[in-house]
Amino acid sequence: MSTTFNYEPDQLQAGLLALAVHLVFFSLLYFGFAWQTQPVRTMSVDLWRSLPDVKVAPPQEPKAVEVTPPVQPVTPQPPAQPEKLVKPEIALPDKKMKKEPEPKPVAAEPEKKVEKKTAAEIRKERELELAIERERIAVEQAAQEAERAARARAEQDALEKAAQNAALDAMVNEYKAKIIAKIRRNIVKPPDVRDDARAEFRVTLLPGGTVLTAELKKSSGNAAYDNAVERAILKSQPLPLPADVALFNRFRVLLLVFRPVE
Helix, strand or coil, X not given: CCXXXXXXXXXXXXXXXXXXXXXXXXHHHHHHHHXXXXXXXXXXXXXXXXXXXXXXXXXXXXXXXXXXXXXXXXXCCCCCCCCCCCCCCCCCCCCCXXXXXXXXXXXXXXXXXXXXXXXXXXXXXXXXXXXXXHHHHHHHXXXXXXXXXXXXXXXXXHHHHHHHHHHHHHHHHXXXXXXXXXXXXXXXXXXCCCCCCCEEEEEEECCXXXXXXXXXXXXXXXXXXXXXXXXXXHHXXXXXXXXXXXXXXXXXXXXXXECCCC
């Protein structure tokens, strides 16, 4: 036994119509949800001293879309755009003015009673002030006297020191003259020496007058005369020195000048 299916034209049209109705139904569902999606809302805030009398309209509730299977394909209409919401204006309340604290009343101090002094008390106070003043003057005078005495002692010490230095310089010059005179007696003057020739020697001595070195610092221009002076310095030792050993530092190094004619 074999079964055969015969498709009639009416059944084919009914199937196509059912398929078209389903497509329209799914299209309406898709676009209906897409149109109901609202854009991201932004908010701006304005500061006001007081709230304006503005009535804010409540947002409309989305309406449910009823879908009925049409007989023929229906072109979906674009949904109406949602109404723009009125942005609420927010104002901050006024800040309360700070009240400055009222100054507290200051109680007046009671007047001090001035005690009247007797004549004896006034006399005692005056005598005490005079005694203090006399003491101050005495202290100042004593300080001035001490300063004058110290200045006088300093001046006297300076005079004595100057006198000692003058006496010491005179002694040094005297012994230098003795040393030069002794050396000059031992100089053998060579011929053809100019009278204005001048030879300078730096002589270093040891205690007792022994010559350690005799260094020519400035030549006279005549080598023979320079050599004659050097030989005379070495020949004249020991050179004369003062007996006081404490004065030897003034003679340790001598700068001596020699001329053919003095």
